[in-house]
Amino acid sequence: MLDISTWLNDLLAGNQIFTANTLGYYWEGLVTTTQLVFLSLVAGLILAVPLAIMRSSKHKWISLPIYVYTYVFRGTPLLIQLYIIYYGVVFIDGIQESFLWPVLREAFYPALIAFTLNTAAYTTEIFRGAIKATAKGEIEAARAYGMSQSLMMRRIILPSAFRRALPAYGNEVIFMLHASAIASVVTLMDLTGAARFVYARYYAPFEAFLFVAAIYLCLTFAILYFFRYLEKKLLAHLRPQTS
Amino acid sequence: MKKMLSISLLGLAVAAASSAQARDYDNIRIGVDVPYEPMEYRTADGELTGFDIDLGNALCDRMGVTCEWVEQEWDGIIPGLMSRNYDAIMSSMTINDERRQQVLFSDPYITMPSAWFAPSDLGISEANAETLEGMTIGVQRGTLQDNYVTDNFSSVADISRYSTADDMVLDMEAQRLDIVFLDFPIGQSTLLNSEEAGYVVVGERISEPKEYFGDGFGIAFRQRDEALAEQFNQALADIQEDGTYDEIFARYFGEEDAE
Amino acid sequence: MLDLQGYGPRLIEGAGVTVQLAVLSLILAIILGLLTASAKMSRNWLLRRIATVYTTLIRGVPDLVLMMLLFFGGQIGVNAISDMLYYNYEIDIYINFNAFAAGVLTIGFIFGAYMGETFRGAFMAVDNGQIEAGKAYGMSDSLVFRRIRFPQMMRHALPGLSNNWMVLLKTTALVSVIGLTDMVRVAAEASRATHEPFTFLLPVAVVYLLIASVSEWIFARLQKHYDIGFGGQ
Secondary structure, eight states, X not given: OHHXXXXXXXXXXXXXXXXXXXXXXXXXXXXXXXXXXXXXXXXXXXXXXXXXXXXXXSXXXXXXXXXXXXXXXXXXXHHHHHHHHHHHGGGSTTGGGSTTXXXXXXXXXXXXXXHHHHHHHHHHHXXXXXXXTSOHHHHXXXXXXXXXXXXXXXXXXXXXXXXXXXXXXXXXXXXXXXXXXXXXXXXXXXXXXXXXXXXXXXXOHHHHHHHHHHHHHHHHHHHHHHHHHHHHHHSGGGSOXXX | OHHHHHHHHHHHHHHHHHTOOOOOTTEEEEEEOSOBTTXXXXXXXXXXXXXXXXXXXXXXXXXXXXXXXXXXXXXXHHHHHHTTSOXXXXXXXXXXXXXXXXXXXXXXXXXXXXEEEEEGGGOOSSOSTTTTTTOEEEEETTSHHHHHHHHHHTTTSEEEEESSHHHHHHHHHTTOOXXXXXXXXXXXXXXXXXXXXXXXXXXXXEOOOHHHHTTSBOOEEETTOHHHHHHHHHHHHHHHHSSHHHHHHHHHHTXXXXX | OOOGGGTHHHHHHHHHHHHHHHHXXXXXXXXXXXXXXXXXXXSOHHHHXXXXXXXXXXXXXXXXXXXXXXXXXXHHHHHHHHHHXXXXXXXXXXXXXXXXXXXXXHHHHHHHHHHHHHHHHHHHHSOHHXXXXXXXXXXXXXXXXXXXXXXXXHHHHHHHHHHHHHHHXXXXXXXXXXTOOOHHHHHHXXXXXXXXXXXXXXXXXXXXXXXXXXXXXXHHHHHHHHTTTOTTO
């Protein structure tokens, strides 16, 4: 009993770790992680819609390049993609003199590019699956109404495909949040970067990583509940009727 | 089925425990963070070399034991010692109070100042809060240079932290960093002597205040391994006396004073 | 053909580490997954609760953070025990937690949670009538498990298993960050030393694609095997 109370005292007295200063690092990390994940998801989503339509095309020469893109980006670790883009841009001739350099020299943008390309590949496949699963009847009905291919895509196929893709896309958002933890390997001070800094400075793995794990857990649950809410609103018509 | 599973799990546990062994000093494992030229690095054909490596091997020779070098990245190097991945750390580790709480140090075996390195066209002659304003500073994560820069300049400059010195040098050459803060000999061999010359030391070499820059490099041991530390201290004194130390020193630093 | 500036042998060694790490972690994850699934379906509420906490926590936190926590923290935890033994009883033992073993344990532990969900769903999908039929034939519980529940469960579990394996394979790349010399680490090291990132990172990416393609083929064969008797379904 005595052991435990002295241990507890030591722990609190020796708590130089969670000062306002280190909490500041975690806060900055949270901001960086949120920006990185949010921006890459939005950009990835914008890319994925046309890519998914092309991927669903009957013409091989349209769908095949997209397939190769998604296959490569889904089949290799994000870490390698990040390394290639981060170290690779430097070797583009004359990049340091170009107007793009002030942007690319910061670790944030190569990371953003890598994350965007990665999530766009996964999202493309999710949408393709959803487009493929469109009920035949809906398409026939649209044709019978004399809708053009593009009008049918806009009015019939995409709206219902988006709804069907929602649960899988929710998983992708969580996956992206977790994957973003590798941003710290290219010097970004995201949440994990902040934890690594605190760990290296105070040699305190439990404090540093458990705290950041708790933050990630909260974020994960927030995303989870947000998508549950969306599903409830948007997929209400698919639920079995209850009397 | 459940029984079968629990047996195989037990098998795993036994496999893990079978590597448990009593400590024995015939073979000493030393943790080192590579590369950190010229203190520890690999030659093109993969051979481990450097001042720490040669000195460590000489010490082990003197003690009549075999040494095995275990590579470990810097930010995990003290935990790795604690967890007995190796018995000592010999990796350009500066002796300071923060670390003394964690590990037991040998006598210092070399003293190295730190220094600022920048491209020669950066155009500042001294590094201080005014000249560094708005710049991106590179340091190795968890080093005393990191602590010093973080505490003194994080409000005026961006700090990029790297796992290895090599990463940092690469980003310096890619012009992602404006200036880096490093152990002097490391910057000297990786930046000043590199093929793509054009780097200079900015301002004086720095070894004050002691609060950050400590008392020279020491070999680190677990707190309880006092006997082992004593053995190393004895061997160090011996080779400093008989000239072996000077010979190794000259191999990496020429005739120049280590300060 | 490819000289790879003398890094070839080390890269191949690194690829070996990647494959071994992935396969051993997979085995551990399957064992943990089966245990978790049985715990989740058990009548004991404590077991169910533990399994739920395990799968929820693991799936809510990034792999890399868990890896660092278990890798750096786990070792310190083990040490605390051995230090306690040393100071109190003068027993001097230590568990030599090498980086590879730590990697296998960590990845296995993480994916055990995902496997648990996969197996639970698969076990539930096995038709109860079949199990009853087996019992009616006088089969023992273990025989029912071997002949009826397991093969049919595998049929339902395979797609999820294959998916988990693909993710696990890519997750092994993260061990390079915590200091294990897998092929990603060798490639990253080589690209820094030579300043030629593409020379090393692209071949490694291709190796990942190859492993993924081969495993896809193997899983397709397995699926065919377990689908026997369910033609067309």
